[in-house]
Amino acid sequence: MVNVGRYNTLEVIRMVDFGVYLDDGDKGILLPKRFVPEGTKKGDRLEVFIYHESEGRLIATTQKPAGVVGDIVMLKAVSVTPQGAFMDWGLMKDIFVAKSQQVTGMHPGKKYLVKIYIDEQTGRIAATEKVERFLNNDNLPVKEMDQVNLLVYRRTDIGYFVIINNLHTGVLHFNEVFRDIAIGDQLQGFIKKINPDNKIDVLIGKPGYQRVEDETGKVLRLLNENNGYLPYNDKSDPDDIYSFFAMSKKTFKMATGNLYKQRRIVFTKTGIQLVAED
Template sequence: MINLGEVQELKITKIIKAGALLKDEDANEVLLPHEEIENEKIGDIIKVFLYNDSKGEIFATKTIPKITLGKIAHLEVREITRIGAFLDWGLEKELFLPFKEQICKLDRGRSYLVALYIDKTGRLCSTMKIRDYLRTDSKYKENDRVSGVVYNVVDDIGAFIAIDNIYEALLPNDQKRGVVAVGEPISLRVASVKPDGRLNLSQRERGHLELDKDAELIFDLLNDYDGFLPYNDKSDPDDIKDMFCMSKSAFKKATGRLLKGNKIEFYKDGIRIKEDKNGRK
């Protein structure tokens, strides 16, 4: 069978002016355009990708694209139109991403995760709605380091990540640091593995390692703000989260560590870097 959107090995049965005719074991036929013929001859078996032209007809190409049917890839937006976007997938004819298959505003030149599918008209298209294409059978376990790409952000929940462009994972809001955007590559820690195999992620480290990083972050911000910040253990948790991207509990632990290390002191409804005997910070 000639499988649109897939890589197949087909046999050259005839060479004509338009190109080489390829057939599968069931005698289904497809054309490899003449400009792609090099030293191939009748009887050769070659690896090709099957795609649609602008009229919807199926052709073969020896160029293997960056994505195949049912798979996911991180592709760059080349053009944005009223009906959708066009992506660079490695072929001369760019891949269409319909407007209805987009989940956020796209920027030309940025890359986003998409899956390849065949639409109702029988043409190859891409979609940003990739959750159903992701798997939950990874071998990752708690505290493993993983890399992925953000494929969706839901304000009340968190960021959804495709690990290795294969596995489904969630970065909950309370485990985020700063802003993450759709299409952004990201490296994280596996915080837990759900019974169904989905991964919960965190940008925070474990225990004392995280405490050190929180303390370092607060101290760096104090330096950026001339040694004083109007936050302490009585500050509103939301204000602390907005400023430091950490929970109030984490903030209190980190400031406690800085106090114990004689790095800061509480001062006039805030914290400041502690000066030495000569008045130096």
């Protein structure tokens, strides 16, 4: 058995002029010649992506699509028909979004967030813009402080509505965003809080001490790029700190405090100074 719409590691069972056939437990799946790695021989095991070609037969490729079944990704519409839109997802054959699976209608050249899934009627890989029906916060395998993958889905009045691990929803609040982000951005973050109603608040970056460690590295880099001195300290305006460091004043104070304890910086009346190494 093979997993359609996903990567499979399959054995080469037959060599032909136009490619190789891979073991699927039946007659084999063709990997066209242009995708066969040089030096491939019978018995080799290859990692391939499996999907349906235009006539409905399963086919293998070593190309890497923008996503696999279950993923939510940002794709560009390359053509639109009365029946639906074709999206570029990095393979020879574009992925189809039926008209009924679009939210407001798609236009060529524009990008849209879609979920890749297997259509129950055709058994083929398809995509839908109606992703929210696949998201659920009823049963949460995640807990507070867990690191997660975040996908920025839309902007709200209080922040950004994000998709967590392609399964759940959360909010990244405006007052905790210290960098430019856009719809479709994929970010690393962590669960800040799970509320009683299972609504989730998230933050970008790593939790706890790891987060401070990341920011200390940034402070050190900026010091080295500015001759070992920066005119910022715990008395600086929070907006000035955010503008220069892209971090909150609280995080800045934690990072510089950590560096001070390590004797890597000193505080001056006007800023912070890098300690010269012996």
